[in-house]
Amino acid sequence: MDDISISIKDRKGKIHSVSAPTDMAMNLMELVRSYEIEEEGTIGTCGGMAMCASCQCYILSAHQIKEMEDDEEAMLSEAFFVKDNSRLSCQISITKDLDGLEFEIAPAS
Amino acid sequence: MIKTDILIIGAGPTGLFTVFEAGLLKMKCHLIDALAQPGGQCAEIYPKKPIYDIPGFPEILAGELVDNLMNQCKQFEPGFTLGERADKFKKLDDGTFIVTTNKGTKHHAKIIAIAGGLGSFEPRKPILENLQRYEDNGVNYIIKDPQKFKNKSVVIAGGGDSALDWTIYLADICKSVTLVHRRNEFRGALDSVDKVIELKNKNKVNVITPAEIIKLHGKEKLEKLTIKINNDLEKEISTDFFIPLFGLSPKLGPLSEWGLEIEKNAIKVDTFDYQTNIPGIFAIGDINTYKGKLKLILCGFHEATLMCQSAYKILNPGKNLILKYTTVSGVQGFDGTKKEAEKAVVKSINS
Numbered sequence A: 001m002d003d004i005s006i007s008i009k010d011r012k013g014k015i016h017s018v019s020a021p022t023d024m025a026m027n028l029m030e031l032v033r034s035y036e037i038e039e040e041g042t043i044g045t046c047g048g049m050a051m052c053a054s055c056q057c058y059i060l061s062a063h064q065i066k067e068m069e070d071d072e073e074a075m076l077s078e079a080f081f082v083k084d085n086s087r088l089s090c091q092i093s094i095t096k097d098l099d100g101l102e103f104e105i106a107p108a109s
Numbered sequence B: 001m002i003k004t005d006i007l008i009i010g011a012g013p014t015g016l017f018t019v020f021e022a023g024l025l026k027m028k029c030h031l032i033d034a035l036a037q038p039g040g041q042c043a044e045i046y047p048k049k050p051i052y053d054i055p056g057f058p059e060i061l062a063g064e065l066v067d068n069l070m071n072q073c074k075q076f077e078p079g080f081t082l083g084e085r086a087d088k089f090k091k092l093d094d095g096t097f098i099v100t101t102n103k104g105t106k107h108h109a110k111i112i113a114i115a116g117g118l119g120s121f122e123p124r125k126p127i128l129e130n131l132q133r134y135e136d137n138g139v140n141y142i143i144k145d146p147q148k149f150k151n152k153s154v155v156i157a158g159g160g161d162s163a164l165d166w167t168i169y170l171a172d173i174c175k176s177v178t179l180v181h182r183r184n185e186f187r188g189a190l191d192s193v194d195k196v197i198e199l200k201n202k203n204k205v206n207v208i209t210p211a212e213i214i215k216l217h218g219k220e221k222l223e224k225l226t227i228k229i230n231n232d233l234e235k236e237i238s239t240d241f242f243i244p245l246f247g248l249s250p251k252l253g254p255l256s257e258w259g260l261e262i263e264k265n266a267i268k269v270d271t272f273d274y275q276t277n278i279p280g281i282f283a284i285g286d287i288n289t290y291k292g293k294l295k296l297i298l299c300g301f302h303e304a305t306l307m308c309q310s311a312y313k314i315l316n317p318g319k320n321l322i323l324k325y326t327t328v329s330g331v332q333g334f335d336g337t338k339k340e341a342e343k344a345v346v347k348s349i350n351s
Helices: A028-034 A071-078 B011-024 B040-044 B062-076 B161-171 B190-201 B253-257 B299-314
Strands: A002-011 A017-019 A056-059 A085-090 A101-105 B001-011 B029-033 B079-084 B085-090 B098-100 B105-114 B122-123 B154-156 B176-179 B204-207 B211-218 B224-229 B233-238 B241-244 B246-249 B265-268 B279-282
Touching: A002 A028, A071 A085, B001 B011, B001 B079, B001 B098, B001 B299, B011 B029, B011 B040, B011 B062, B011 B299, B029 B105, B062 B299, B079 B098, B085 B253, B105 B299, B154 B161, B154 B211, B161 B176, B176 B211, B190 B204, B211 B241, B279 B299
Parallel strands: A002 A101, B001 B029, B001 B105, B029 B079, B105 B279, B154 B176, B154 B241, B176 B204
Antiparallel strands: A002 A017, A056 A085, A056 A101, B085 B098, B098 B105, B122 B246, B211 B224, B224 B233
């Protein structure tokens, strides 16, 4: 079994516990879209290139996530509603060590 | 009034390929795009990124793909209305359409093909109280006429190429230019960053980092800004203009008020020919939705090709149409050019 469990708090505050595959080279933004948790067209509009910040999320659990690369950090520096635990969900790949991860989708801007 | 057979809204890859497919069927196209150059997202957002799933191209840069598509369709002499957004449409009694842009340019066509991608790119606005009050009254998101800022004081916010480029440009004509960014690092072409550093060292521009604008002040118009520096110190500075340059984000915008059936922020179409609920208006590429839709450039090309067959029948009622292969028929441009395969040489061995 290559799936892990992830908890996603949507923009309205509802929590979705979903199963996420670790063998499909998917990222967290794609996971949100695959479960249609947010309206299509409001998340991941650049397709996952760290170029739009529409997939910004807040990491709620204490998981160790790989550090930001320059493009993600730069995009977040121009985004709105940014907090200390902000990340671009398109830049976080779904890997086994993320089992039990909890994150919240940032407001649309 | 601009007249054409097919009015294409959106000059991205799908819109550009529509010009080619329509041209093969002798239909003329005109394109409207909110951006200043053709190519859509490929040209505006990721021209230097490689694309690996264009059939026949193991790898091609998005910008190169746009250049190729422009080259491929140029013999069909498309018209362009660039830097304008298609705002309103009206269906006339004869079934044709008038589309008017936000700048008042009118276009007349029998067919509309909406190839608007994710929508038109609108500036991303910072979240500031009273921002709307000062829009066009000291706050500008787009610089249309730089001379407007001549001998004025300007504060630019942002950390990307456009913030850097305008800082450099306006340094020459403004009384003062202040660039404010939330980080010390800028995300832009290295020579632009170097140039801004040089201007800063010569005291020609002020650069305040890490900092952000948190308040706008002024009675009739913008007069002052509050800047929060290093997440701590608040400072007020007087300015005539504030130009936030935080990039663009796509919005369906006025198209959502055309009476088209919308689902998931996209336009619903019939997969027979990608026509919308309004006869004569088609939607192709990323802007449409149907069961099984995939937002891929190659799917946009397919949709454009099928759409043109129906468009031909609307423009030429009663005329039968048969698919022609370019290998067989060649390509005859509206500009008088003709491309065709060379005839094979036939020669008898025993002669």
